[in-house]
Amino acid sequence: MTNISISLEGIDQAIDSLNYRPGSIKQRAILAIRAFYTSNESLKQLSSLDTDILIQSVWDVGDHLSKLKAKRRNFSSIKSSINADLEKLSQKGQNRENIIIADSNVFDMSQEAKNNLFNSFADAFKTGDINLDQAKDLLKAVKNFLKDYQTTDADNSEEDIEEIELDEGEEFEEIEELDEDVEEIELDEDEELEEVDELDEDPEEIEVEEDVEEIELDEDEELEEIEELDEDVEEIELDEDEELEEVDELDEDLEEIEAEEDIEEIELDEDEELEEIEELDEDVEEIELDEDEELEEVDELDEDELKALEEFREKKELAEHFDDTLGQREKKINKYVTVPEGKYTIGTKKSLKSSMELQLFDMPKVYIGMYPVCNSLFEIFIEQTGYTTTAENQGYGRVYHSSLKKDTNGLTWNKHAGSEDIKGACWYHPFGPDSNLHGKRSHPVVQVSVDDAVTFAAWIGRRLPTEAEWEAAARTDLGYKYPWGNKFNPNALNIEQSGVSDTCAVDEYDAFANEFKIVDMLGNVMEWTADMETPSIESKKNIRYNIAKGAAWNSKQDITISSRALFKPGFTSNTIGFRCISEIFS
Numbered sequence: 001m002t003n004i005s006i007s008l009e010g011i012d013q014a015i016d017s018l019n020y021r022p023g024s025i026k027q028r029a030i031l032a033i034r035a036f037y038t039s040n041e042s043l044k045q046l047s048s049l050d051t052d053i054l055i056q057s058v059w060d061v062g063d064h065l066s067k068l069k070a071k072r073r074n075f076s077s078i079k080s081s082i083n084a085d086l087e088k089l090s091q092k093g094q095n096r097e098n099i100i101i102a103d104s105n106v107f108d109m110s111q112e113a114k115n116n117l118f119n120s121f122a123d124a125f126k127t128g129d130i131n132l133d134q135a136k137d138l139l140k141a142v143k144n145f146l147k148d149y150q151t152t153d154a155d156n157s158e159e160d161i162e163e164i165e166l167d168e169g170e171e172f173e174e175i176e177e178l179d180e181d182v183e184e185i186e187l188d189e190d191e192e193l194e195e196v197d198e199l200d201e202d203p204e205e206i207e208v209e210e211d212v213e214e215i216e217l218d219e220d221e222e223l224e225e226i227e228e229l230d231e232d233v234e235e236i237e238l239d240e241d242e243e244l245e246e247v248d249e250l251d252e253d254l255e256e257i258e259a260e261e262d263i264e265e266i267e268l269d270e271d272e273e274l275e276e277i278e279e280l281d282e283d284v285e286e287i288e289l290d291e292d293e294e295l296e297e298v299d300e301l302d303e304d305e306l307k308a309l310e311e312f313r314e315k316k317e318l319a320e321h322f323d324d325t326l327g328q329r330e331k332k333i334n335k336y337v338t339v340p341e342g343k344y345t346i347g348t349k350k351s352l353k354s355s356m357e358l359q360l361f362d363m364p365k366v367y368i369g370m371y372p373v374c375n376s377l378f379e380i381f382i383e384q385t386g387y388t389t390t391a392e393n394q395g396y397g398r399v400y401h402s403s404l405k406k407d408t409n410g411l412t413w414n415k416h417a418g419s420e421d422i423k424g425a426c427w428y429h430p431f432g433p434d435s436n437l438h439g440k441r442s443h444p445v446v447q448v449s450v451d452d453a454v455t456f457a458a459w460i461g462r463r464l465p466t467e468a469e470w471e472a473a474a475r476t477d478l479g480y481k482y483p484w485g486n487k488f489n490p491n492a493l494n495i496e497q498s499g500v501s502d503t504c505a506v507d508e509y510d511a512f513a514n515e516f517k518i519v520d521m522l523g524n525v526m527e528w529t530a531d532m533e534t535p536s537i538e539s540k541k542n543i544r545y546n547i548a549k550g551a552a553w554n555s556k557q558d559i560t561i562s563s564r565a566l567f568k569p570g571f572t573s574n575t576i577g578f579r580c581i582s583e584i585f586s
Contacts, residue, residue, distance in 0.1 A: 033101060356564065401417050403554075404499055483521050549563070
């Protein structure tokens with residue numbers, strides 16, 4: 001028979017059988033629930049546990065509402081996974097009380113076990129395989145079962161439960177009476193079956209007699225009918241032959257008439273007919289060729305459109321999923337703004353070999369990151385994908401030091417200015433192994449290569465901007481020299497003169513956003529683009545360089561939106577980051 005209740009011993013036995021790795025997320029979750037069961041009384045008293053309290057026990061999120069909200073879906077998934085494991089244990093006999101975690105977050109018996117309990121209650125009375133203790137326990141179990149699964153008529157359910165709560169002596173009197181009723185029903189059924197057998201025999205005899213009477217037909221009468229039928233068939237066949245002869249004659253007359261008409265029609269000019277036929281053939285061939293070409297074009301168009309639509313949907317889902325995982329602070333930093341379609345001025349009149357020439361650019365409608373990608377967003381990407389950056393793989397990154405640094409005495413000269421390749425420098429050690437990201441979660445991520453930036457962007461359903469797109473978005477349709485206008489303002493950006501000698505928060509200069517509300521496109525960090533260029537300087541090696549736009553925290557004051565720099569593939573430093581762009585809504 002099925003277990004009628006759960007116990008602390010059964011719960012602990014099931015947890016031990018799960019054999020979860022110590023410290024794993026599943027173990028922390030199930031032990032967080034187990035901690036509320038301090039005694040056998042708690043099995044009766046606990047009807048539900050607050051999800052947020054359990055989340056706080058599993059993850060270190062405190063009272064942060066946005067973090068709690070983000071973890072609720074995770075907790076639900078983990079609970080479903082644990083229940084699946086518990087059900088497997090039940091099938092193996094290692095979860096003897098069929099323990100699961102209910103929707104209310106407390107331990108309970110599985111629904112299947114409860115159904116089996118109810119069935120075993122009924123079977124016990126039918127077979128008589130029940131003693132006093134079992135009956136007592138079963139009646140209590142059914143009482144609890146009815147409490148849990150009330151019908152829509154609440155009053156009737158309460159009356160049923162009251163009826164179950166009978167005096168034990170009366171209960172067993174009723175059980176004995178029930179057994180007698182069952183015996184009477186069984187006897188009645190036997191008698192009824194005997195009567196049915198007798199009734200079945202009579203119709204069979206009647207049917208046999210009728211069949212015999214039908215078979216005893218007069219054979220002579222049958223033979224006479226058959227002979228008459230043969231005569232009728234012969235007459236029908238004769239009539240048909242006569243009719244066919246008449247039809248043949250009629251067909252011959254029609255053929256003579258049609259032949260005369262055909263001869264008249266045939267006497268047309270053969271040359272004219274042949275010309276018309278040839279022209280018709282040419283038209284048919286042209287139509288068939290046109291249709292084939294059109295169908296090929298339609299097929300190609302449909303395939304391209306479907307492929308583009310599918311790619312758009314996939315990118316949209318990736319972008320929405322990433323944004324849904326973020327807290328309020330990260331959501332603000334991950335915001336995208338619209339760059340309208342139109343003609344934009346890009347490039348410069350300066351005759352610098354590394355500059356893009358002044359020109360008009362047809363800008364499509366796109367959505368670009370309001371800020372560069374910051375450390376907190378990049379960290380989520382690393383945690384969820386296990387991605388290893390270029391700097392980590394190669395073991396070093398370029399580290400720059402600023403000439404000026406602000407301290408209590410104002411700006412001072414830094415004798416260690418310049419750059420060098422430092423072992424261990426990477427995105428979470430931007431200046432080398434002795435540095436870290438403490439206090440820099442909202443700073444732009446650095447020590448990332450173009451490949452790192454492209455991989456991150458694809459993971460969230462977006463991409464890197466081209467140089468033309470980046471510059472058009474920065475200058476806006478007003479064609480400004482700087483994001484805020486045409487006059488340089490040293491207080492509007494983080495460069496060497498600022499004395500920070502490092503990156504700052506991406507929203508530090510919100511007040512100096514451009515007309516499209518895009519922030520930090522000049523100063524703080526240079527930003528990778530999707531473009532590459534081969535320098536015009538004569539060289540034995542034809543190397544294509546990655547293009548970075550804008551300026552960094554160690555730049556001088558002679559920078560503008562058109563400023564650019566070229567770096568070899570795989571280059572990383574503590575002065576270059578990136579932002580994303582796409583055709584997906586902001």
